[in-house]
Every structure is written in C-alpha cells, then in structure tokens.
Amino acid sequence: MQALCSVGKRIPKIDAVDKATGRAQYIQDLKLPGMLYGKILYSKYPHARIVHIDTSRAKQLPGVRAVLTGADIPEIKMGVYKDNRPLKVGKVRSYRDEVAAVAATAPHIAREALNLVEVTYEALPGIFDPEQAMQAGAPLVHEEHKTNVLKMPWKLHYGDVEAARKEAAFIVADRFTTTWVTHCCMGTSGAIAEFDPANNLTVYSNTQIPSLAQKDFLEALKAMGVQDRRVRVIKPCIGGGFGSKLDTYAYEYIAILLAYHTRRPVKVEFDRTEEFSATSTRQPTITYISQGCDKDGKLLFRDVSMILDNGAYTSWGATTPSVMMMPITSLYRVPNVRYEAKCVYTNNTYAQAMRGYGNPQATYAIESTMDMLAEAAGIDPIEFRRINANKAGDVSIQGLRITTCGLEECMAVVKDQLAWDRPKEANEGVGMASLIHVGGGARVYKSDGCGTIIKMDDFGKVDLFTGATDMGQGSDTVIAQIVAEELGLHIEDVHVIHTDTDVCPWDVGAHASRTTFVAGNAALGAAKKIKARLLELGAKQLESPLEKLILQDRQIRHREDAEKRIEIGKLLRKTHFSHAGQMLMAEYFYDPTNENMGRDFRGNMSMTYTFGTHGVRVKVDDETGKVRILNYVAAHDVGKAINPMLLEGQVYGGVMMGIGYALSEQVILEKGENMNPNFRDYKILTAKDVVPIAAPVLETYDKDGPFGAKGIGEPGCVPTAPAVANAIYDAVGVRIKDLPVTPERVLAAIRAKKGLDLCGRELSQDHPDECVIQQ
Amino acid sequence: MRKFTYLVPKTLDEAISLHEARGERAKYIAGGTDVLVKIKEGKLAPDYLISLKHILSQDRPFLNNETGELYVGAFMTHRSIEKSPLVQLHYPILHDAVKNIGSVQIRNVATIGGNLVNAVPSADGAIPLIALDGKAHIYSAKGERTMELLRFFLGPGQCDLGRGEILTEVVIPPQRPRTGSAYMKHGRREAMELPMLGVGVLLSLEEDLNTCAQARICLGVAAPTPFRALMAEKFLVGKAINAENLAEAGRIAGDESRVRDSIRGVAWYRREMVGVLVKRMGLKALERAENKAEGGRLTV
C-alpha cells in the first residue's frame, strides 16, 4: 500500500487563514441591501393566558415596517412533536415564548418598538418540577394532551432484569440528577430571510441541518399558502454549534414571516442575553439506576428509569433517550437491561441536542454506579471494568454490532499515563469512566446519508460540493484530506463548498459525530469514481496497464517506470479540449447500512462505535469543597486519526466542556426564569482554568470508516463528569450524585459523612437545621 | 446604544460645573466598563456623560515620603495599580485584589474609583483599601471632604456621594511596622469572576513577630456593604497569630457576617467560607509580615 500523504497528517484547517485574518464572515457580518432588523418580544410570565395584544403604538413608530403576533400568522407547527409555534397563540408556556415580533429599519428602532407592544396576560399557575408535573391535578402545560407526560414511549426490556436481580451477589441502586447547561456558542444565533418576487425563499442561517431546515421551511411556506416554491439555505461561517443548531427555531420562522410581510430581507440576530435565555439547553435528567453483578464481578443486569424535564415544547432533547439507550444497554457487556424514560412537560425552557446527545447524562449514572458496584464487590474499579469490557466482534443486547473496540487498551493507557497506582497525598484521588458512542453515523432519521459532487477543473484542481456542515470542527479539512489522498493531490488543490443547498447535495445534518465517517465516505466514494476515470485516461495516455498506475503528487505515474508520468492537469486538459471532449465530474451518495431501531429499540444504529476512557486525578480542598484537577487523560479508540491535530482539538475542547459540565456550569432557572443569562454568572471555563490534558489515541482501523476512521466529535465530553465524581469519591469518600459538583455540594457531603451539619457541628436531634440561615 | 453627549473636562472644577449645570441628566464616567454596560442594559439613561479620564492626575500609585501615605488616585486603572512595584511590594493585599478583577482588557480601562463608587457588595477594590484603613477624598463645589472609606458605603449600589461630588483618591496612612496583608476572592473559576465572597486580612505584629498588635478583617459580599469584622479583630489583638486563633477569628467573623443566598452562592456556604478564608488570609498575612520583618515607614 502507498504511504499516506494527506491522511494522518497534522494539516492546518483549510479555513484557518480566513479566520485568523478576520476575513471569515458569520451571520453577524452579513447585510443585504434593504435589509430590515427583526426583534422578538418574549413572555413576561412562565405560564399565562394571552388576553390581549395591542400593537398599534408599535406600528406607528417611524421606521417600523411590520409588527406580528400569533394572530397575524398562519398555523406553522415547529419542532419534533409539532407542539410549538413561531409566535404563540392563546397562551404562553415559558418565559422564552415568543409573543410578538417587529421588523424595523434599524435594530434600535425594532427594540424600541417592542417596548410599545402592550400585552395583557392572565397569569396561570406554573409547574416547574417534572416529578410534580406527573401528578394528578398538576397544571397542564398543553391542555389538549390531558397530561404533562409526552406520548413518547421510551421503554425497553431485554433479558429478564428481575430474575437477574435475584441472582446478583452485589447490587447498587441510586438516584442521579443533571441540570440545564447550554452550548455557549461564541457566535450567537441568527438568520436572514429574503423572498424574491416569485416568493422563492432564501434563508441565511448558521444551521447544522441545511437540508432538514430546507424541508422545514418548505412546510412553513406551505402553511403560509405559498405553494410550489423553492427554498435555498445558505450557511455563513458558524460560530460554534455543539448541537444547538440541530433544529429550526422560532427566530428563523419569524425572520421568514417578517420578510414575507415586508417584502424586504429581514435579519434576526440574537444578543447574548437571548442566546442564553431563548435557545435550548442540554436535556436535564433525573435517573434512577440499579446495577448488579455476580460474585466474580460479571455484570448481570442494569435497570434504569429516567424522568426528563421536557420544558414547555419538544425539540430533540426529548429524543435523547434513543442515544442514552446505547450506553445503558451496551457500555460494558450487560446481559439483562431495562430502561424507561418519561418526558414531562413543565413551564421551563425546552431542551435540544448538545454534544453527546444524552450520553453524558446516562454515562454519569452508569459510570458512577460502576465504581459503587466495584467497591461493593470488593474489586478494583479498573479490573471490574476490564472484566465487563466490550470486545470487537460483540453484538450487544440491543443489537449494536461492535466491529472494532479498543476499550481495554484505552483503560490501560489511562492507568499508565495517569500513574494510577502512584501514592496519593491526603484528599487526592483518581477516577475513571469510559464511553461508547456512535462512531459510524446514527440512523435516527429516514436517511443517514450525505452526498458529494466532485468537479475537476482544467488545472488538476477539485471543487468539492458536500452536504456536510463545518461549524468549526474541521470537517472541510478532513474531507479535503481524504480526497487529496485518494486523488494524489495536495490539500490546497481541494476546494470544499458546503455552504449552499442550491449547489450542495443532501445531508441529514452535523450530529452524532457522523461527519468524518459519513461525509468522509461520501467524499471518498466520489473521489474513487474520479480516480477510476483518471486511471483509465492515464492508461490510454501513457500506454500502460491500468493496474500499474498510481496517482501521486498531482501526477499519474507508472509504478516501475519513472519516465511514464503525466500531470493530472495536463491530462484533464487533453481530455477536455479534444474532439468530443469530456470533463470529469462525479457524484456519490453514501447512506450507511446502519439500521433504524425497531419497535423494541433493537437495531445496529451505527456502522461502528467509538470507545474511550477518561481518567482524572483530583485534589479536593476539604475545607472549601473545591475540586482541583491535577491531571486529565482522555484516551479514545478513533479507528484512524485522519488529522491528529484537529482530533486532539475535538478532545481538548470536549474535555474542557465536560469539566465545565461536571464542576461549574448551570443554567439557573427560578420558577422557569433564567437567572444567569450572561458569561459572568454562567460559568464556562476560562484559559486560567485549563488543566493538563493528554489525549492519547488508539487506532483500530475500522473496516467501514474512511481510511479506518470513526467519529470523535462528541466523546470528549461524555464520561468527564463521572470520571471527576469517581475521583472525588476516591479522594474524600463522598459521592456527588447531582451535577454540577459544586464546592457547596462537596463540602456538605464531606460534613454529612463526618456526622456534621452544614456549620460543621455535630448533628443532633435538637438543632438539625440550625445552620440554615433565615433570609 | 442610547444617545448621549460626551463631555471631556480637563479639571475637577470644570467637571463639577458641567455636572452642576445638567444635574440629574448627567453622569460621571471614567473607564466606562460599568457605566456603558448599564446604559446598554437600560439601567442608566443619562443625556450627558462627563468623563473624568482626562483630568490631569497621577497615573499610578505614589508614596508621599514626608507622611508615608500612599495615594491611590480614583482615575487610575486597575492595571496601573496591578503593575505598580510599590503596590506589589508593600501593599500586597491591594495587588491580590486588583490583579483578579475582570480581564486584562477590563483592567486596562476600568478605574479603581469606578469600582468603589459602584458600591456593589462584590467590589474587589474596596476590601483591601478598607483593610488598609483608606480615607476617601471627595471633591465638590464646596471643596474637599475626607472620610473613612469604610463609611463611604451605605448600601448595595449606594455610596456617600452627593450630587455632583467626585471621589478623587483614596489615601492610605502609613502602615505599622511588621504588617502583612492578603486578600482572596472566592469564586468558581480562576478568572472572570465576581466574588462569591471577598476576604481581606491585615495583621500587624509585635516585635516577637507572633503576637497580634493590630488586626483588620474586611469582608466583601458577606453583608450588603463591605464591612470590618470588629469582634474578630478584637479577638485577635494580643493573641498569638496561629491557625487555631485565626480559625476562631474566622468563626467569629462568620457570625458577624450578614450573608444571604444568591445565584452566586448560598448563605451557609458563604458564612463557612468566611471562617476558612479569614484563617487562610491571616496565615498568608503572617507569612508576609515575617518576610518583611523590618517594616516601618516606606520609602521607595
């Protein structure tokens, strides 16, 4: 086999020069001629009837071109469950509910107009706790459903959990909770909508799902009575995604509606406060879990039941159980598994996809209880995991076919690089947690495909049109590397275009760590077609047998005869400018043969699975409860690192996001109201919080991956929280079961363990609550 | 941003007369990192902003060698205080505080005076200056008045400034010999934090370098305004400075606090941290006093 020239190299991102020089254009930087600025008025209540909206004063403000309320627009239904509308009608169900929208000639005029919209509300009792919301008599968020529990039956039972429970020598059971956290993309959300005179629609949006957005917007047009028109979605540079842009949102529809009403391009761009309070979060969870093993430490069963706070409407957050199932059934070998998840409406914000798609929440409960079970069984936690580790060739009980698996090796590397057995100081501890994640696409939609078109020019350069979405992770570069490798070109010869549905083929979206695998395979498929044609032409030109030729360094060369060679560009020109000339173009649509889950949720949802283990060494300050991370090792089986530098970037970024999830981040909702919609009080980590991170990589060369690669976008933040929680337990003997692991929680747990109250006094019957300070 | 007229006086008197003529519609501005945020958020809506940035004054802290007093001008940026070798060497408690306010970008423009007149309970700048027994110098049409910086703070967001008055500087009296001091902000992250709690401790030792001659314990966010834990200070005087006595002082200071729950921290935890941090800052102050054993009046 030829040595690799592009694949496997630390090649800088092909868009990095534009980004380093300020040339890259984001939605914030786009302005169309005649463009108006849209602003949104949000609800003043978490739950209220809209009695009356008076827009007359707002409409009279000079510069205002349109004011819309729910009454002015057709019935456009949004979201996974179609339970949401761009502008609310009848009642509001959360503080982020859109009540009215304004388009004006300048942003400040639009903002001023919002102040002139008079809304009369009749407050309704709100419900903010999903467990309470399930009880009879709780206020109903959507009356027409008669219950707050969504009719989404996430329920599976493989084997016989109750029988296994009876057999188990050791059992642990506990409750874990996770809260709202948010993506914090540095570039806020925004969209520009524009209609042409024939009512064809163009939307500029920093979406992660251009093709699905196109379909959603077409449906909106249909609802608006605009039949049979085209929708074009153009993506500017995206200032971070992380799952936040995996749905279409009210602000996009509002831009469309305002543009339709004003016949002008309309831009809606979020400010930072809106980005915090009006975009969707990661799905919060309440998890009841029990696991049991036999006396030798072999897992016998896992039993998990979850309650998800759905918020007031339904986006992808409600479907995260489809991914949570994967670690629940298949992280380690478990013969009997039961899982149930209930999504419950409340008057809180609603959740969305966020890096890991439910996996971080599930893995937190699983890997915390794995440590607890190891301790109960008296087995070293690494050995316990080794006993139960997945292996290549396994088919998990859910039907996941594990083709390559470096889990045991990852654990060994973590143990080694973290110096696991090194003597520890007081209050120092080590912890570990592993992960399984989809690494070869994820069939959650009717198609998991991606298309690619390649067009060669007369000079040996490639224009490559892909459905994939690069939101910073570097998929354009990875695709270019794959194509350059296959065609014997240099990376700079491949121009990747991913920005426009008018020219780019279909793709289901940038989610599930699928882009390198699926878009990579799509690009590879197209490149192979071109390669075959080039070799064919080369064989004719060089009068050599086809199998003797290779593509290398922009040339077609004979393997043995150095004299026989031709520049690819020259060959292309000869082919083009000849009688009955031809130009080389190829298309390829790659839809993996992974399976949609059946009614019992069995099915091989991904072509391959990424495994990894994270280990962390912490020091806990037992007086303040503060946790300091001394060292972090995140080892992953990635199949093949197409670009080690970008891959490490995914891991470092994921780990730091995961540490934030574990220790510091929290959207604070008080009766549904966002109390910290800013970077001052929403604590994403800063450069000064960076911990030493090592990102060792294991290459297992997956047969289905492009050059053997598996997906690695999300895993970096999947097992971080349980690894940290396990290390804290090792350090000070307290188990924190609620995220984030705040110093308050750690200190309270340390004191409770010592039999002390919060003030550090002996707990007694006489003054159990003395230290709770009356406000 | 909402429209306003920006006025740039060159002298204090000019600033005051500009303000006098415009009254409520005018607002002083220095670095602007707080004022402009408030205007953007709609919490302030002045028609006139009167800049104090161009009033000729010292641009870094300086020591009056005659009196031994340190002058910290209100219009100095945090960055200039942070970088002052004088402050780094002899007023480490002030250095501890200013070097962790906001970011470098903020500290390059935000002023210490702005931090003080905002009078938020979490103002990092106030705690060390109070612990150093700073006097606020306030200028108005009636002339200058001076007051204890401690008494300058009246409530959250309220300070003792009459209409048109300007805080011009904070003057720190000479320190006793064998004095050490330290400040710590308690937050969740290592940077960009408003403190959940701020604790400053200043200790002056007897000649034995062990017995406490004087203690000042100043707390931020532990009450509606920065305050001194007088009972805890009293407890320490005459006692040996060690972990045990400092822990007890911390406990007393915790009891003196009027902590409350907020999104940045819960009351019980804040009170407990008062105890821990008073002890830790006390030990750090002790170490610094010992390192600088000769102490006395400073000359630079």
Place this chain on the structure above:
Amino acid sequence: MAREVSFVFNGNPMKMTVGDHWTLLHLIREELGYLGTKEGCGSGECGACTVIVDGEAVNSCLFLAAEIDGRELLTIEGLAVGDGTLHPLQKAFIENGGIQCGFCSPGMIMAGKALLDENPNATEEEIKEAIAGNLCRCTGYVQIIESIKSVSGHQTEEPRVIAWKTEENDRDA
C-alpha cells in the same frame, strides 16, 4: 453629540466624525466596515471584540469611539503586512490548531499580541492570564495556549504526552 477625532487605524492616519455614543466596536464594524472584530456579548465578558489601543488590549464594545482621538488603533485586519504575509501569531494559531469555529480568534490573537508586544518572553501562566478574558468554547484553550507559546521567546520543551498506538505496536503504551 458628535465630534471629530484623529487617530491611526492599522497604521493609517484617519480623521472622521464620530457619534458621542458610539462604541469603538460600532466605529470599526458599522462605520469603517471592518468585520474581523466580533461582538460576542457586548458587555466585556467574552473578549471577542478585543482590539489594541496604544499597545493595550481593550474590549472595543465598552470603549467609546470618542476616546480614540489622538491614539493608535490596531484591529485584526492590521496584523498581516501589506503583501499578505501573516503575523507570526496568526501563523501560529493556524499551524497549531488554535482555531476552530474562529469566532473568538481575532480577539484571542489581539490579546496574545498585546501580551507579547509587552512581554516577548511570556510564560504559560502569563499567557493564560492575558487571554483569561477571551472565552472560547471550541478548543478548550489548549492549542490556543500552545499557539501563543510557540511565538513567545519563553518556550519550554515539554514532551507532549501522546501515546501514538497502532494495531501493530499496542504493547508499549
């Protein structure tokens, strides 16, 4: 309401009329049309709008345009020299993976430049301090810090802990 200011913009002397209430960010983006400087929060908490004024990094979202009078302003567009040759810091960010989505990059690079101009031998701790006010959600800062470190004179040769394993040699990790 408005005033005339003279300043040096990316090396070029300028004279123009600015509104009293304009921020420097507004001046740069909306009036001068240079879009490399980004607004991430508008309140000095993210650093995306960082520019250099008289050698010091400032948040242009909280800096009045009127205050630029008589001073020197440098934005990301002023870093590369006329023939397109990139500044060493820009190169370092590109080559070390310091850029992902890129939204924080201009501000991050300007904060790094202000640091190295003042302290060409910045240590890792000093680098972290200098960019603590520049939030990044993609990179976890690791490769950003490496990028700046690679340009700083104060480089330490720490071996990177990377176990590069393949099927063939997975014994020795």
